[in-house]
Amino acid sequence: METFADLIECEDVLLFVNAAITSTGQREFHSTQAEQRLSLRFLHSYIDGNYPEIYAATLALEINDHNAAMIIRNLLLRHGGDGALIAWRLSRMAPQRVYRLFQDLRRLGVNNRRTRAIIAGWLSGRPDLAFDAVKYRTAVKDAVRHAHLRLEGELGDFLFAPRGRTRFDHPLLDAWRRAHYEQAAVYELPYTVAEGFAARHGIKREIFMERIAPRLTRLERMRLAESARDQGVEADLAAMPLVRLASYALSLPFQTRARRRSELTAALRASAARAAGTRAGTWGRVTAVLDDSFSAFGSVTKRRRPLAVAVACHYLLEALAGDYRGLWLSGGGDPLMARPTGPTPLGRRIVDGLETAPERLLIVSDGWDNAPPGLAAEVLRVWRTRLDPGRKVSIVHVNPVYDAGGFEVRRLAPGVPTTGIRDAEDLPVLVELAQFAEGRTGLAELRGYLAERAAERVARR
Amino acid sequence: MIDLTGLETRPAQTWGAVRLVPLVRREPILDLRLHAKIYGDELSMVSLPDRTGYWAYIPHAFVASWTGDGTPAAAYGTQIDEPARRIGIRTRRRMARRVDKNRLRFLPMHLAVEGYLALHFDGPEIVWEEWSRRDLSPRVEAVYSGAEISGLADALRVFEIYPGQCGLMIYVADSLAAATVVPHPDDYRALHPTLIHDLYGELIHDYALYHPVRDFPAVVDALRVASLDDLRQAAERHEREWASFHDTTMAAEMLSSPGRVEEVYRFGPFRLSRFLPRFEPRRENHIGETITSDDGQVAYLKTFRLSQAQIRRGYLLTRLAAHDWHLGRTADALGTTPADLGLRLERAGFGHLLRQHVLDHYRKAAKR
Numbered sequence: 001m002e003t004f005a006d007l008i009e010c011e012d013v014l015l016f017v018n019a020a021i022t023s024t025g026q027r028e029f030h031s032t033q034a035e036q037r038l039s040l041r042f043l044h045s046y047i048d049g050n051y052p053e054i055y056a057a058t059l060a061l062e063i064n065d066h067n068a069a070m071i072i073r074n075l076l077l078r079h080g081g082d083g084a085l086i087a088w089r090l091s092r093m094a095p096q097r098v099y100r101l102f103q104d105l106r107r108l109g110v111n112n113r114r115t116r117a118i119i120a121g122w123l124s125g126r127p128d129l130a131f132d133a134v135k136y137r138t139a140v141k142d143a144v145r146h147a148h149l150r151l152e153g154e155l156g157d158f159l160f161a162p163r164g165r166t167r168f169d170h171p172l173l174d175a176w177r178r179a180h181y182e183q184a185a186v187y188e189l190p191y192t193v194a195e196g197f198a199a200r201h202g203i204k205r206e207i208f209m210e211r212i213a214p215r216l217t218r219l220e221r222m223r224l225a226e227s228a229r230d231q232g233v234e235a236d237l238a239a240m241p242l243v244r245l246a247s248y249a250l251s252l253p254f255q256t257r258a259r260r261r262s263e264l265t266a267a268l269r270a271s272a273a274r275a276a277g278t279r280a281g282t283w284g285r286v287t288a289v290l291d292d293s294f295s296a297f298g299s300v301t302k303r304r305r306p307l308a309v310a311v312a313c314h315y316l317l318e319a320l321a322g323d324y325r326g327l328w329l330s331g332g333g334d335p336l337m338a339r340p341t342g343p344t345p346l347g348r349r350i351v352d353g354l355e356t357a358p359e360r361l362l363i364v365s366d367g368w369d370n371a372p373p374g375l376a377a378e379v380l381r382v383w384r385t386r387l388d389p390g391r392k393v394s395i396v397h398v399n400p401v402y403d404a405g406g407f408e409v410r411r412l413a414p415g416v417p418t419t420g421i422r423d424a425e426d427l428p429v430l431v432e433l434a435q436f437a438e439g440r441t442g443l444a445e446l447r448g449y450l451a452e453r454a455a456e457r458v459a460r461r
Numbered sequence: 462m463i464d465l466t467g468l469e470t471r472p473a474q475t476w477g478a479v480r481l482v483p484l485v486r487r488e489p490i491l492d493l494r495l496h497a498k499i500y501g502d503e504l505s506m507v508s509l510p511d512r513t514g515y516w517a518y519i520p521h522a523f524v525a526s527w528t529g530d531g532t533p534a535a536a537y538g539t540q541i542d543e544p545a546r547r548i549g550i551r552t553r554r555r556m557a558r559r560v561d562k563n564r565l566r567f568l569p570m571h572l573a574v575e576g577y578l579a580l581h582f583d584g585p586e587i588v589w590e591e592w593s594r595r596d597l598s599p600r601v602e603a604v605y606s607g608a609e610i611s612g613l614a615d616a617l618r619v620f621e622i623y624p625g626q627c628g629l630m631i632y633v634a635d636s637l638a639a640a641t642v643v644p645h646p647d648d649y650r651a652l653h654p655t656l657i658h659d660l661y662g663e664l665i666h667d668y669a670l671y672h673p674v675r676d677f678p679a680v681v682d683a684l685r686v687a688s689l690d691d692l693r694q695a696a697e698r699h700e701r702e703w704a705s706f707h708d709t710t711m712a713a714e715m716l717s718s719p720g721r722v723e724e725v726y727r728f729g730p731f732r733l734s735r736f737l738p739r740f741e742p743r744r745e746n747h748i749g750e751t752i753t754s755d756d757g758q759v760a761y762l763k764t765f766r767l768s769q770a771q772i773r774r775g776y777l778l779t780r781l782a783a784h785d786w787h788l789g790r791t792a793d794a795l796g797t798t799p800a801d802l803g804l805r806l807e808r809a810g811f812g813h814l815l816r817q818h819v820l821d822h823y824r825k826a827a828k829r
Contacts, residue, residue, distance in 0.1 A: 029619060030619055293621055294621040294622065295619065330624075341622070341624075342621060342622070342623060342624055343471075343472075343474075343483075343621040344621060347679065348693070348696055351689055351692050351693050351696070354689055370621065370676075371471065371472050371621075371623075372472035372678075372679045372696075372699055372700055372703060373473075373474075373475075373676035373677070373678055373679065374678030375681075375696055377678070378678075378679050378680060378681040379692055379696070381681075382681050382683045382686050383692075385683055386683050386684075386686050386687070387687075387688070387689070387692075
C-alpha cells in the first residue's frame with residue numbers, strides 16, 4: 001500500500017535526480033549563476049537531510065560531475081555513503097574535477113581517515129601520476145599533502161623540492177625542468193602547461209600551435225579546431241560525444257555549416273549510431289518535438305546548450321527509431337542550420353506531432369511554453385484524458401535546463417513524465433527512469449531500482 | 462484614435478510584474494525604415510524654433526529613411542553603434558531635423574514630452590491680477606529610465622521576439638506603460654534593446670515594485686474535443702479571444718487616448734505627428750508620437766503613460782486656458798471656488814504662478 005509519504009518521497013527523489021542531471025551551477029537563460037547555485041545548494045541539503053540513503057545512492061545514476069562532486073563532498077563531510085560507490089564515481093570523473101573536489105575538501109577541513117583513504121586510492125589508480133603532477137601540479141601537491149602521503153622517489157622531490165635535483169629520470173618531469181630554459185622541451189609537455197612556458201619564452205602563437213598539435217587532447221583539439229585550423233589542428237569529429245559535437249557544429253557560421261554539411265552530418269550520424277548501439281532501429285515510429293526558440297540559446301556560459309541537446313537528440317532518435325519525424329518549433333526542417341530564435345509554440349507543435357500517429361512522442365524543450373502559455377499542458381491533458389486514455393502513445397518530455405525558481409526541471413503537464421537530460425547518450429536510460437515519474441511504479445520499485453544500479457556499478461568495477 | 466490595422470496581437474510573455482504583448486505585421490512596410498543613433502548618457506539640450514531650450518536625458522535618436530515612390534528603402538545601417546563617450550552637454554537643433562535628402566533625424570519620445578511640457582507654455586494671455594508671471598518657464602518633469610524599472614531589463618532580455626514582429630506593448634502590473642511600433646521586423650530587432658533606454662512614468666516605476674502578474678493560461682474544454690482537429694481549433698480560438706480581449710480591453714484606453722494631434726513634420730508620403738491626451742483624471746492618459754502614411758496606416762508609434770500628478774497638471778492647464786486663465790470662471794466650470802482652485806494649483810506645482818498675497822488669502826479662506 002502506497003502512503004502519502006511514500007508518494008512525496010518518490011517525487012522528491014525524482015525531482016532531485018532531474019536537478020542533478022541538468023544543473024551545473026552555471027548561468028542559464030532565465031536565471032543567474034547565483035540563483036542556480038543557491039537553489040541547488042538548498043536542494044542538496046534538503047535531500048541529504050531527509051533521505052540520506054537515497055542521497056548517497058543517486059551517485060549510481062547518470063548525474064553530472066558537478067552534482068556528483070557536491071554529493072561526494074557532503075557524504076565525506078558527514079561520514080556517510082558507500083566507499084566503493086564513491087570510488088567508482090570518482091574514477092568516472094574528469095581528473096581536474098576530482099582534484100578540485102580534493103582541494104574543496106582541504107579547504108573545508110574534511111580530513112578523516114576515510115577521506116584520506118579515498119584520495120590515496122584514487123591517486124594510486126591514476127595511470128601516470130607523473131603526468132598529473134606536471135599538468136595539475138598545485139592540485140596534486142594539495143591532494144598529496146591533504147592525504148598525508150609520502151611519494152616515493154623523484155615524484156616527491158618534483159612536487160616539493162624541484163630545485164634539489166639536477167635531472168629527473170621520468171622523461172616528462174625532466175621535460176618540465178628543461179622547459180624553463182630550453183624551447184624545444186616545451187613541446188614535450190601537455191598543452192596547458194606548454195602554453196605558459198611558450199608565453200614565458202615569447203614563442204609566436206602560430207609556431208607554438210604547429211608544433212604542439214600532436215600533444216593536444218581530443219577536447220583541446222576540438223576547441224582549437226577553428227582558431228588554429230591553419231596550423232594543422234583538426235578535430236576528430238566522429239569520436240566526439242553527441243552533444244559536444246552538436247555544440248561544435250552550431251558554433252560554426254552558417255556558410256561553414258553549409259560548406260561542411262556532409263562531413264558534419266556524417267560525424268553526427270556516426271556518433272549517434274555509436275550511442276544507439278544495439279538499440280538502433282528498435283524504437284518503432286517516433287516523433288520528436290524539438291525546441292529551437294530563443295531561450296534555447298542558453299546563456300553566455302552555456303552557449304546554445306539546450307539547442308545542442310535538441311540537435312543531438314534529433315540524430316540519436318533518428319538512429320534509434322525505425323521511422324522518425326523531427327518537428328522543430330520554428331518550422332525549420334534542417335537541424336544543422338538550427339538557430340535559437342522566435343517564441344515557443346509547444347502546444348501547436350505537439351498537436352502536429354500527435355497527428356503523425358507515432359508510437360512514442362518525445363518533447364525536447366526547456367518547458368517555457370509561451371505561445372500561448374499553457375497550451376502544451378492543456379493539449380497533453382486532453383490527449384491523455386479524452387483521446388488516448390489507454391496510453392497507446394508513450395509521451396516523454398526531456399528537459400535540458402534546471403529551473404532554479406522551481407527547484408526542478410520545468411514540467412509541461414502532470415500526466416506526462418519530465419526528465420532532465422545532459423548528454424543525449426543517456427536518453428534511453430532516462431526514458432526508462434521517466435516511467436517512475438508517471439506514477440505507474442511506486443517507491444519500493446524506485447528504491448529497488450536505485451539499489452540495483454548501485455550494486456551493478458560497484459560490481460562492474 | 463490610433464488605428465493599428467495591419468498589426469496582429471500575439472500571446473503575451475510575462476516576467477515578474479511585466480507583461481509584454483508582441484504586435485506582428487503580416488506585411489512589413491518597406492518604404493520607411495528606422496534606425497537608432499546612440500548618444501550616450503550625458504544631458505542633452507535641444508534648441509527649439511521659439512528660442513526656448515529643451516533639456517533632457519536623450520539616450521538616442523531615431524533616423525527615418527524613406528523613398529517617395531513606394532520602393533523599398535535601405536535601412537541606413539539598421540544597427541546600433543557604440544555610444545560615443547564624451548563629457549559635456551550635447552546641443553541639437555530642433556526635435557525633428559532633415560539630415561539628408563531622404564533621411565530625417567528625430568528624438569523619439571522627446572517630441573511628445575516636449576509637446577506636453579510646452580502645453581500652454583506661454584502662460585496667461587490676459588494678465589489677471591492674481592497671476593505673478595507671464596510664462597511657465599522653466600517647466601520641469603521627472604521620469605524614470607527603463608533601467609530603473611525593476612524587472613524590465615530581465616523581461617526584455619528573456620522576451621522571445623516573434624518572426625515578423627513590428628511592435629511591443631509593455632504592461633507593468635497590467636497597466637499599459639508604453640507602446641512601440643516600427644515599420645519593419647528588422648528595425649524592431651535592432652531597436653528592441655533601446656526600449657530599456659526609454660522613458661517610463663513614476664506610476665510604472667512604483668507598480669513594478671509591488672504587483673507580479675500571471676500568464677493567462679490557455680484552457681481547453683475537454684468535453685468538446687473529439688479529435689486532434691478540435692484541439693487545434695480550440696488553440697486558435699484561444700488565440701483569437703486573447704487578441705480581441707487585448708485590443709478591446711487592455712489597450713483600449715491608449716488607442717482612444719489622443720485628444721489633440723499636432724503635425725510636426727511631413728516627408729514623402731509620411732507625416733510625423735505628436736499627440737496629447739484629453740487629460741481626464743483617474744483614467745489612462747498617454748502622450749505619444751506617430752508616423753503615419755497617406756492611407757492612415759501607423760508606421761511608427763511610441764507612447765508614454767503620464768502619471769496621475771502629470772495628468773492633473775495637464776488638466777489644470779487645459780482648463781485654465783479654456784477659460785482665458787480667469788480663476789473665477791475656471792473655478793465655476795470645475796464646480797469649485799477660486800480659493801480651492803488656487804490651492805489645487807499650488808499642490809500641482811504651479812504655486813509660483815500666483816501672487817504671494819493671493820495665495821495667502823486662499824490659504825486663510827481654506828482654514829476657515
